[in-house]
Amino acid sequence: MLKKIFLIFILVLSLNSCSKKDVAYEPKDRVNPYKLYQEGFEAFEKGDYFYADKKFTEAELNFEIVDFAAKSAIMSSYSLYGINFYSDALINLERYLKKYPTDNNVMYAHYLIAIIHYEQIQDEKRDLQPLLDAKKKIEFFLKKYPDTDYAIDLEFKQDLIQNQLAAKELYVAKYYISTQKWVPAINRLKVIVNDYEKTVFIEEALHRLVEIHYYLGLKEESEKYAKILGYNYNSSEWFEQAYKVLNKDYKIKKKVKSEDSDSFFKKIINKIK
Structure with a gap:
């Protein structure tokens, strides 16, 4: 391209x-x-x-x-x-x-x-600045020249950047989880939920929020994130694992998604074609 x-x-x-x-x-x-x-x-x-x-x-x-x-x-x-x-x-x-x-x-x-x-952009775990610079320049172009062939290419790259930024947040969140620093871990995971909901990391982020809140005894919060996960991603393994946290005997019934609920990346691929 x-x-x-x-x-x-x-x-x-x-x-x-x-x-x-x-x-x-x-x-x-x-x-x-x-x-x-x-x-x-x-x-x-x-x-x-x-x-x-x-x-x-x-x-x-x-x-x-x-x-x-x-x-x-x-x-x-x-x-x-x-x-x-x-x-x-x-x-x-x-x-x-x-x-x-x-x-x-x-x-x-x-x-x-x-x-x-x-x-x-190289390794977002070591240096985040090139990723942020690229994000800024791509957003500028897409805002100024939205209906161009160049925009199609940059929209796809923007999605990849969003995934890399979400990966960075999840990487840091997992570190905090491993050291039992629950508040900063929750904050990082919420960034993914609020800012990068169209990335491939949203499902795991929701699952981790279910786990942490359940561990802390905040059952209502845990169930809230489990419901969000189930409503949007009811056929994923993260949905199944999340409900196992809440109910060891829970058996998931997987549903087939409608055509209207195709993934974000599938829509992009279809658009490029």
Whole structure:
């Protein structure tokens, strides 16, 4: 999906550049900026991103036509992205947005910024900041450009981020459970229930809340979370385990979900198709 979107964008840039050969401009210092751009584009297509970045940068400096300068700048950014120079690519993109705020490819720049932040996510257990940065950039894009092909890709990535954030909360909650720190454990689990209810971790979070409250003698609270779990996820193993906590002799009757209650991820997959 990502490669396809980038390919379409690059082809548009190439076709646009060819269609404007007849536009008159005065190159600086007798350097032909169009030639520099073409050299950069040819290098880019061959995968020589270092050389492509060099030529696109030179082209931008020599173009007096704003549209071409802007295209050179964003192609330079994508070249840097191609060699995983993420920090340099982000700096270049931010500069592009400030220098060419009305350019036709501003949306793509915001998309690439979101993608770069997303690809810098590594281990959420060690460093949560890249995850939060990616979440922020993706949310910005989806709010500003909701009905685009890029949005479909980012919506899926947003769901993955939500799951990673929920996983982090559950990881910390389990640590607190293992050390019998019940209040912070409950608080972490409630974050999942309130903020990440569409993630795959919601069922286990509800089950843990049933367990903890039952252990603390708070039977009504325990039953409340068991009912929520049963109402929404009555065919899951976590539902079965939760009711075993409350009633050792309970036998679950699994129900078949209706088509209207398909999982969130199934809806996303169908949407992408």
